[in-house]
Amino acid sequence: MCADAVLPETPLLEPLLKELRPKLHRYCARMSGSAIDGEDIVQEALLKAVQAQSKVGGVKNPQAWLFRIAHNAALDFLRGRSRIEVTSDPEALESIPDNHTPEKQWAAMSSLHTLMGLPTVQRSAVILMDVLGLSLHEISEILEASLPATKSALHRGRTQLQELAAAGEQAAAPVLAQSERARLEHYIEKFNAREFESLREMLCEDVQLELVNHTRMKGAHEVGTYFGNYARTENWRCIPGMVDGQPAILVLDPRQSPEPVTYFVLLSWASERVQDIRDFRYARYVMESAEVTRV
Secondary structure, eight states: OOTTOOOOOGGGHHHHHHHHHHHHHHHHHHHHTOHHHHHHHHHHHHHHHHHHHHHHOOOSOHHHHHHHHHHHHHHHHHHHHTOSOOOOOGGGGOOOOOOOOOOOOOGGGSOHHHHTTSOHHHHHHHIIIIITOOOHHHHHHHHTOOHHHHHHHHHHHHHHHHHHHHHTOOOOOOOOOHHHHHHHHHHHHHHHTTOHHHHHHTEEEEEEEEETTTEEEESHHHHTTHHHHHHTOOSOEEEEEEETTEEEEEEEOTTSSSOOEEEEEEEEEETTEEEEEEEOTTOGGGGGTOOEEEO
């Protein structure tokens, strides 16, 4: 996108958001340490962008504007979950001489867990430059910092990321509890057998469904139609697994060998009934950042 492009009027904003959504998710997932949380942040950021667009009028650099909204939404998320101390103190961006030689870019190779070891400002600068390829000027605009301060944050973040990678710190392997495994396996057995009427009987009356980046449904009658879409397609097979440490249904593509995980579905339960379904079939960009474990 050209730096001097101007944000379009609201009717044309939707195509722009659709185009940038995968990049916004890559950023938010790495800022939050979770592909799932990253999608929540993206949704919040896009809602704020739509609400703000009518007030701000023309925006010279739409990409930087949207990333700044996503950046602030990510910081709000981190503050709300008390996961990390988040600061906007200008001293956190204190400038240092930019006299280092180009360093190997570690961000694209690093796990979400490793990136979470960086302070938020440094993490943001490294992700925006080394994962998403934004310019220093765009990053300084997003961070609302001076160019020297942005260079400083990038240099410090790259250096610390290399140290974290060299230390080889790894997150503990996720463990699927036996009770959760039993519920997932029962649901998956019915799903793979296309016994959708049995699955409809497992729904709470007030069940909610989110087909991420597509539509929402509520109530057992409306959500029951969701299974009909799967009945009409052949490009899936489900197994139990974990995504970012959460129990999940992993959806494989049986047309390929070996079968890749193409997306996932999250369930929440009320007793032994399904309370919420979150299906990422239409948001497969999330898989680029998700940490997936077959169990």
